[in-house]
Amino acid sequence: MITFEQLRADVESGAIDTVVVAFTDMQGRLMGKRLHGEFFVDEMDAGHGVEGCNYLLALEMEMDPVPGYAIASWEQGYGDFDVRPDMATLRRIPWLEATALVLGDVHWHDGSPVGPSPRQVLKAQMERAAALGLTPMMGSELEFYLLRETYEQAHAQGYAGLTPSVPYILDYHILATTYDEAFLRQIRNGMHGAGIKVETSKGEAWPGQQEINFRFADALTMADNHVVYKNGAKEIAFLNGCSITFMAKPFEDWIGNSCHIHSSLWRDGEPCFRDDETLFSRWLAGQIACFKELAVFLAPTINSYKRFAAGSWAPTTLAWGNDNRTCGFRVVGHGAARRAETRIPGGDANPYLAFAAVIAAGLYGIENELELPPGLEGNAYESDADRFPSTMREAIAALEAGTMARGAFGDQVVDHYLNYARTEQGLYDRFVTDWERRRYYERG
Incomplete structure (x- = not known):
């Protein structure tokens, strides 16, 4: 900086x-x-x-x-x-x-x-937290696919037949990530030079999928870093004659790109969740109670909802568990590092809006003294836990029916993003897909 x-x-x-x-x-x-x-x-x-x-x-x-x-x-x-x-x-x-x-x-x-500007939406929620003497801290883990084609080539191909940089699953592989290290190193060092504290990079759960992680910060700083990184990584890909995508679900048979959000609260420069179990429980309980209504702010595109599939590493439920990756909420860390990870947002999330939703929901739990339900043990995909919306249409209906979001964000913001979501749904409803042509052209 x-x-x-x-x-x-x-x-x-x-x-x-x-x-x-x-x-x-x-x-x-x-x-x-x-x-x-x-x-x-x-x-x-x-x-x-x-x-x-x-x-x-x-x-x-x-x-x-x-x-x-x-x-x-x-x-x-x-x-x-x-x-x-x-x-x-x-x-x-x-x-x-x-x-x-x-x-x-x-x-x-x-x-x-x-007011509806995403950075202002987040700042308003941070001000609400500050009034309680609290500072929300966030870390976002953003996954992407690295493809051999340039953006121009991908467009000319209709985004079909794209070539992952490594042809096999490279989760944690050192050798496989070495193949792309010249590119990944440019991103790590470029972001470090841009004032963003880089922690790690690693291969992810599908061919060509990568993740670069950064040091957590207050929610506004983290959101700023997130958008600078996301834009910059695409620019660096362009300069290297390749392309990357943060799309939530690029193809139906690929694992989706996630944006896991780690959240905690600090007071007077110290982490609250180290000692205050009640505050932690209410913060997490609020997210579990409110995320269905806030889905539009967490999963903002039609494609977002295609990522939510059983056994895909993307959650389908609003359950929480201790270090349980099948749940929508995973409790991780110990002592000063204790925090809640929501695994619901995808790589297409707007971090200002997603962080604002996390804070608004958490504050709702604190202000209303919500009790945290029992943690889930086992496979959340096969549980009877409450489900996160599986389509944009469900998300719109939840926001329309709820009152919590209007209380937290105000009518102007909610109406603005309802119009956004309805527009997204309406445009999709009018579009004829390749799936429909393959299915109905001859046999329909």
Whole structure:
């Protein structure tokens, strides 16, 4: 990480000539502009933000404007909002020449925050926790597939016939990951140079699947690191003539990409779960009680729900267990490291929204003094434990019927993401898939 004064010096010396100013859209993608370094410094000295069209928080993934959003529409003219750089996120981007990046918060011209902006949704939940003297700490484990084809080649092939970097399951294999070490090392060292504390990388549970893990941090810092890493890893893949995907379920016969989220609470710089069993139990009980209603924030795409399959390492239930990978919630660590891992989100999760859902649910459990049900022993896939939604349609219905999310996030945020989810479902419902053609073209 660098300070604004360090950036100023680097711009004056020519070491940095480009500053990327970005925020995340609903899908978790970085959106923004590249500014010449000198212009960026001058604009910050003048107290200016960076303008962007407000339709960026009212789009579906293909960048088509969508009706039904209160914050932006054709009727309102699709005006601008301000992206205000958060200098605590300022960093050099080693894999791009002479480039720095800073993440920002989205505000209206009157200075008020754009409430449904994902970073604002998370910040609001962190403020709720802070009012109780608590700091949510998070760690996200993000899996991806490394493919031999470039993004251009994958697109030209219709994303069919793609070649995993290693043709066999490489979970924990040192030899197999050595084959891709030149690429993985670039990511590890690049992220370290971008101010993200790298811990480990390892092969995962399917051919070509990899995972790189980073040091936990407060929820906002971790979400910021998550989106910088996800975008940067794709850029590094492009620069190496290959591609990676964080898609939750790339193919029906592949293991899905997960985004396991580890969460704990700290107070006055010390971990609470080391000594406070009641707080831990209520925090976890809240997540178990609320995740069905919050599914849209945890599993944001149609494809998200195709990852949830028995025996796939992706959970299907809302059960919890001690170090039990078949459960939706796995309790791990001891003493100061004790924490809850939710295994429900996939690689397509928007970390700001997923972390906000974890915090909102946990606080609900604390505030309502929920009791933790008994832990599950054995195979959760074969248990009678309550199920997480298996389709986007179920997730929409749960959010529509519930009251907890509106109490935590407010009507504006819930209505915004309900519109997002309904749009995603509606677009999918109108699409004819290859599966349908293979099944019905001749025999239907």
